[in-house]
Amino acid sequence: MTVIVRDLRPDDRADAEGFTRVRDLALPFVLTTPDSVRHVLTRSHPAARFRVLVAEADGEVIGAAYVGLVHESPEPGQGFLNVYVRPDRTHRGAGALLVRTGEEHLAAVGARKVYSWVLDEPGNRAFAERCGYRTGRSAHSLRLDLADGTLPPLQDPPPGVELRTAADFADDPRPLFELDAETASDEPSDIDYAFTDYEAWLEETWRHPLQAHELTVVAVVDGRPAAFSVAYADGKGRYATAMTGTARAHRGRGLAKLAKNASLHRARAAGCREAFTSNDTGNGPMLAINRWFGYEICATEVRYVRELG
Known part of the structure; x- marks a missing residue:
């Protein structure tokens, strides 16, 4: 059986479906759809030199890579x-x-360091270390049962705080970009x-x-977003928090928790059955x-790094 690695063809629905199947099986706690795969490939900033690779054997996609x-890093x-x-x-x-194909591409476009998230499982970690990667920080993936679990009751926002949705900023999302x-x-x-780069954020995010x-859900103070909980949904009953955060001037008031609670209640009312999120283990x-x-x-990943010669 011969394995080949090639670029994903964005116009080939079967390719995107194959990638999605691989990622769902490898990382069931990460939301992926064929449309999201094609989006990150075709809408990524040119400076990212981004590629989506697939490993194919006997016509079947058995592996993939971003x-x-x-x-966006100030350090090149x-x-x-x-x-x-x-x-x-x-x-x-x-x-x-x-790994070899990806590293060759990165070396060719000027990368000096390569970072990779690896499941905290013996086989995965041993593979990364055989490839010359050394361990770094880690992050937990977490799951919440929305269908059968319980949520804290909805809370009224404190005086001077209003809860809105991102849809309310459709005409001008720049304030959300600034908070992000x-x-x-x-x-x-x-x-x-x-x-x-606001235009890149619009296109990619x-x-x-x-x-x-x-x-x-966005917590608004004096007409400006002060905290938010950004939601992803795959249309199949799965919801994920892409980011929860508070502007520095408003931290310590519980606004992020308030926004996330409202978002989770909205997700359950919309038919989402399970929720996922991820946090650095030091957060x-x-x-x-x-x-x-x-x-x-539900899982832990370790950030590995390798210096390219």
Whole structure:
């Protein structure tokens, strides 16, 4: 059986479906759809030099990878390579071929470091270390049963705070971009981020096919977004929190928890059956909030890094 690695063909629905199947099996706690795969491939900023790779054997997609540069980082030369292989199709060389192809691409476009998220399981970690990667920070993925579980009761916002949805900002989402840029820069990470390109944010983030603007809740103070909980939904009963954060000037008031609670209630009312989120293992405040909601850890990933020669 010969395994080949090639670029995903964005106009080939079967390719996107094959990628989605692989990622669903490898990372069932991450929302992926064929439309979202095609979106990140065709709408990514040119400076990201982004590619979606698939590993194919006998006409079947058995592995896949996202690879590119972190163009939002003020430090040049930061690359990412996230590899996924169907759990029932391992030990066929797909993972190693995806890693080699991805690293060759990154080296060619000027990457000096490669970061990769790896499931915290012995086989996955051993594979990353055989490929020359060293361990870094980690993150928990968490799941909440929306169908049969319970949520904290809805709370009235405090005086001077209004709860809106992202849909209310459809005519001018720039205030949400500004809040996203501020909160993202404070997220625990191996890489610093600086979101400055509003048009790119509109294309890549605001118009992402998983974005659920009616489920995203924004806490507004004096007419400006002060905190938000950004929702994704796949149309199949699954919901995920893409970001929850508060502007620095309004932290310590419980606004992020207020927004997320309202978002979760909206998601359940819309028919979502389960909710997912992810937190850096060192992000104690957000982990505490999610425990308060009833989330339970369902997986842990480790961020590995390799220096390119």
